[in-house]
Amino acid sequence: MSFGLEASSIPLREESSLVFFFLFFFFFFFLVMESSDSQGKLNHMVETMEPNDVPAAEGATGQKDTSPVDMLRIKQQMSNQCFEMAVQLNAEKNKRSCSTSEAERDLPEYIGELERVKTLHFNSTLTLHRMQMWHAIGEKLNWSDSEADALKAISDRCMGLCSHIKHLQQESKKLQDEVTEIQKNRLEMKRLTHEKIKHMEESSKKEYPDMEKYKAALEKGQANLEKYKKMAIMTQNVLRGILLACKVNWLDDPKLRDIAMTLEEFPISE
Structure with a gap:
């Protein structure tokens, strides 16, 4: 960041020097104009005071006629x-503004790169510390003392727990696969059910060309069925009345028993 500040201070110095040079030229121009005006007044006074000296006045006037052209x-x-200085000053301002805008545009990229390097350094340091720790633990396990035995016991227990965790993870994955398969089957059955329902609705809404004819035949058949059903009920009631009036024991006669049992299959009208 310090390099950026030093680089940005260079155009400021150039700008200040250009402004100073600009002011110095204006001040010099003002002095020259003032001196020319005072010299013109003196010449006018000399011409009025010495009217007889014509050649000298003409020579002085000739010299002073050339000086305004030079001025x-x-x-x-x-x-x-x-x-030119104003144009250069504006160009420097535009250049500095463009440089500032480019720096502001590239600032997020530089910040992201810095964060990436910091993260990489942190991960590398953490990995190094882990390697150092495991190396120290491995060296400690090679010893034969109480601390080494305790570390070995803890290591064996950790290995057992890791194996158990791995086994549980495998079972969990297997159960998750089964649940996923069941969900797929459920969705497939749901889709088929919707398709069947849709097909049934379309079939029920569909009109066949012979439907009216079949409907008329069905109504006619139902009317004939009701008619013959009433006739059968009337016949059954008549036969039942005859059997009751004759006071015949229809159980003793096989034919009458068959007729009576057949009559019981028909409903009795009210």
């Missing part, structure tokens, strides 16, 4: 230089 030329050069 105008110097003024034009200074205006051109000031314009």
Whole structure:
């Protein structure tokens, strides 16, 4: 970050030097103009005070006629230089603003790279510490003392727990696979059920060309069935009345018993 500050301070110094140079030229131009005005006034006073000395006045006037042209030329050069300095100053400002915008645009990328390097360094340090710890534990296990025996017991217990955890994870994975398979079958059955229901609804809504004819035949058959059913009920009642009126023991006669048993199969009308 310090390099960026030093780099950004260079355009500021150039800008201050250009401003100082610009002000110095304006101040010099102002002094030259003031001196030219004062010299013109003196010449005018000399011309009014010495009217008889015509050659000398004409010579002085000839010299002073050339000086305004030079002054105008110097003024034009200074205006051109000031314009060039203004253009250069604006260019430096635009360059500095572009550099600032580019730095602001690239700042998230640099921050992300810095975070990545920090994370990599942390992970590497953590891995190194783990390796050092396991190396120290391995060296300690090679000893033959109470601490080494305790570490061996803890290590064996950890290995047993790890094996048990691995076995439980395998069983859990197996059960999860079974649950997933059952869910797939359930979804498949649900899909088939919806398809069957949809097919039944479409079949029920579908109109066949001979449906009206079959419906009329069915109504006619139901009417004939009701008619013959009433006739059978009436016949049954008549036969039952005859048997009761004759006071015949129909159980003794096999034919009458068959007829009576057959009559019992029909419902008795109210």
